[in-house]
Amino acid sequence: MNYVFIGTSLAKIIGLLGFVLGLMNYAVYAERRVSALMQDRLGPNRVGFAGLAQPFADAGKFLLKEQFTPAQVNKFYYFLAPCLAMIPAIITISVVPFGSTLFGVPMVIADINVGILFVFAIASLGVYGIVLAGWSSNSKYPFLGGVRSSSQMISYELSLALAVIPIFMLVGNLRLTNVVQYQIDNGWLIAPFFGDWTNPGKWLLAIPMLISFVVFLIAILAETNRLPFDLPEAEQELAGGYHTEYASMKFGMFFLGEYIAMITGSAIIVTLFFGGWHFPGIPDGSHGWIFGLINIAVFFTKVCALIFLFMWVRWTLPRFRWDQLMRLGWLFFFEIALVNIFIVAIILMFVH
Amino acid sequence: MAITVPRPNLNWRERLYLPAIAAGLAITIKHFTNMIFGRTKVTMEYPEEKWDSNLPDHYRGAPALVRDTDGRVRCVACQLCEFICPPRAIKIVPGEISPTDRFAKVEKFPDAFDIDMIRCIYCGMCEEVCPEQAIYLRKDYAITGFTREDMVHHKDKLLEIGGVMHGVVLKWNQRK
Ligand code: SF4
Numbered sequence: 001m002n003y004v005f006i007g008t009s010l011a012k013i014i015g016l017l018g019f020v021l022g023l024m025n026y027a028v029y030a031e032r033r034v035s036a037l038m039q040d041r042l043g044p045n046r047v048g049f050a051g052l053a054q055p056f057a058d059a060g061k062f063l064l065k066e067q068f069t070p071a072q073v074n075k076f077y078y079f080l081a082p083c084l085a086m087i088p089a090i091i092t093i094s095v096v097p098f099g100s101t102l103f104g105v106p107m108v109i110a111d112i113n114v115g116i117l118f119v120f121a122i123a124s125l126g127v128y129g130i131v132l133a134g135w136s137s138n139s140k141y142p143f144l145g146g147v148r149s150s151s152q153m154i155s156y157e158l159s160l161a162l163a164v165i166p167i168f169m170l171v172g173n174l175r176l177t178n179v180v181q182y183q184i185d186n187g188w189l190i191a192p193f194f195g196d197w198t199n200p201g202k203w204l205l206a207i208p209m210l211i212s213f214v215v216f217l218i219a220i221l222a223e224t225n226r227l228p229f230d231l232p233e234a235e236q237e238l239a240g241g242y243h244t245e246y247a248s249m250k251f252g253m254f255f256l257g258e259y260i261a262m263i264t265g266s267a268i269i270v271t272l273f274f275g276g277w278h279f280p281g282i283p284d285g286s287h288g289w290i291f292g293l294i295n296i297a298v299f300f301t302k303v304c305a306l307i308f309l310f311m312w313v314r315w316t317l318p319r320f321r322w323d324q325l326m327r328l329g330w331l332f333f334f335e336i337a338l339v340n341i342f343i344v345a346i347i348l349m350f351v352h
Numbered sequence: 353m354a355i356t357v358p359r360p361n362l363n364w365r366e367r368l369y370l371p372a373i374a375a376g377l378a379i380t381i382k383h384f385t386n387m388i389f390g391r392t393k394v395t396m397e398y399p400e401e402k403w404d405s406n407l408p409d410h411y412r413g414a415p416a417l418v419r420d421t422d423g424r425v426r427c428v429a430c431q432l433c434e435f436i437c438p439p440r441a442i443k444i445v446p447g448e449i450s451p452t453d454r455f456a457k458v459e460k461f462p463d464a465f466d467i468d469m470i471r472c473i474y475c476g477m478c479e480e481v482c483p484e485q486a487i488y489l490r491k492d493y494a495i496t497g498f499t500r501e502d503m504v505h506h507k508d509k510l511l512e513i514g515g516v517m518h519g520v521v522l523k524w525n526q527r528k
Pocket residue numbers: 415433436437438439440441442467471472473474475476477478479
């Protein structure tokens with residue numbers, strides 16, 4: 001344990017946290033603008049240039065609102081729930097490599113060897129925030145939202161975990177930096193255009209990888225409560241769902257927690273399927289700090305592109321019915337992910 | 353009576369849902385790009401762009417008092433509008449015109465004429481009931497103020513909005 005390690009880690013934590021929180025605020029703004037533009041509206045464009053100061057206005061409004069607490073709630077859990085909704089989502093990003101190296105320091109906060117398992121373990125804690133919010137509010141609509149959320153999370157966590165197994169069969173390691181390194185050597189998992197691209201076995205593998213990607217993407221949508229899987233907060237059915245009884249910044253925490261979860265989800269998808277911070281032709285940070293910065297920029301550009309995809313999907317598709325959601329999760333994605341593992345295993349047996 | 357809703361039988365392609373989802377995504381992105389490149393123009397950004405020149409003739413905006421071509425306030429303080437106004441937005445204090453005045457035979461004029469624009473519902477009853485055609489609904493619609501008092505239009509303000517109305521009632525002419 002030396003001081004350089006502690007110092008760089010602290011700097012990385014503060015830098016990444018600040019950046020992700022900023023990105024989150026602008027994700028909210030982007031969501032509003034994108035949804036508006038897709039519906040031929042304009043969206044918030046008044047505060048600052050093109051509405052870019054809108055997140056600050058929103059934050060100010062949330063902070064200044066009355067901290068209203070309904071009378072019959074279970075106070076302890078009622079206050080715990082918003083934190084629980086936000087914290088797991090932030091923590092998971094710590095194992096994601098968001099850049100190569102900068103001045104010789106690897107751009108990942110915790111390069112642990114259980115990588116993706118840690119992500120699943122922590123991300124699934126996020127459901128406690130929602131369930132506790134629904135339960136402690138002592139009101140039937142939030143309760144229904146919480147119940148829906150727990151069953152939805154359990155159903156989709158399965159396909160989430162099964163969908164990534166093929167990747168780790170291929171890479172042979174759970175460490176996320178190794179996953180990225182593998183993709184640098186062999187091409188992005190869903191688009192192996194470089195490396196030894198004449199190898200037909202790689203192209204064969206790209207098909208189950210694509211299936212994995214689709215299943216994983218859909219499961220992430222369900223995990224982050226985004227439409228078409230936003231049943232826990234279905235406004236039209238549940239009057240807002242699990243956060244109905246929350247006001248001011250406590251509501252804001254749920255709201256922002258959802259966006260942080262979206263950013264983390266995108267970051268994980270980028271790491272697993274889109275080669276992380278790698279872009280063909282751009283060397284890593286050991287060739288100069290400018291490339292280290294470019295790597296980070298590439299990573300977050302990919303993340304933003306995925307966030308846009310999430311928004312695009314949200315403003316296109318209607319919400320699933322409850323039984324459809326369950327059937328989809330248990331009868332389709334679970335099986336597809338399971339079969340996919342065997343396909344990859346068979347391909348690997350013949351190719352390697 | 354129970355109604356059985358017929359469910360369409362989807363073929364395998366429709367049941368895959370993916371073509372429909374792709375079509376939907378294509379539609380939304382088309383709207384998105386059209387907006388980005390300014391090909392769709394739906395919203396009118398209010399304070400900068402206004403629709404004022406297109407307001408129809410029968411548009412009912414803020415009620416206002418008018419003067420006639422002699423510069424006299426047309427209102428004779430009969431208080432019919434005060435009586436008919438559904439939300440009771442109008443308050444009139446009648447005054448007497450001095451016998452030496454040129455318009456002495458009109459006898460009354462409004463000493464004070466207040467319309468509370470917080471109450472006014474722009475119904476146009478006052479315009480309809482007025483025997484003197486002294487009150488009209490103009491095309492002003494952006495009535496704002498920081499206090500309740502700001503929102504009460506006094507006589508000066510009403511006359512300012514109203515301006516001069518030509519013709520129509522000439523019964524108080526000297527020659528008649
Ligand atoms: S428009 Fe209607 S509400 Fe307004 S002052 Fe006239 S009568 Fe009253």
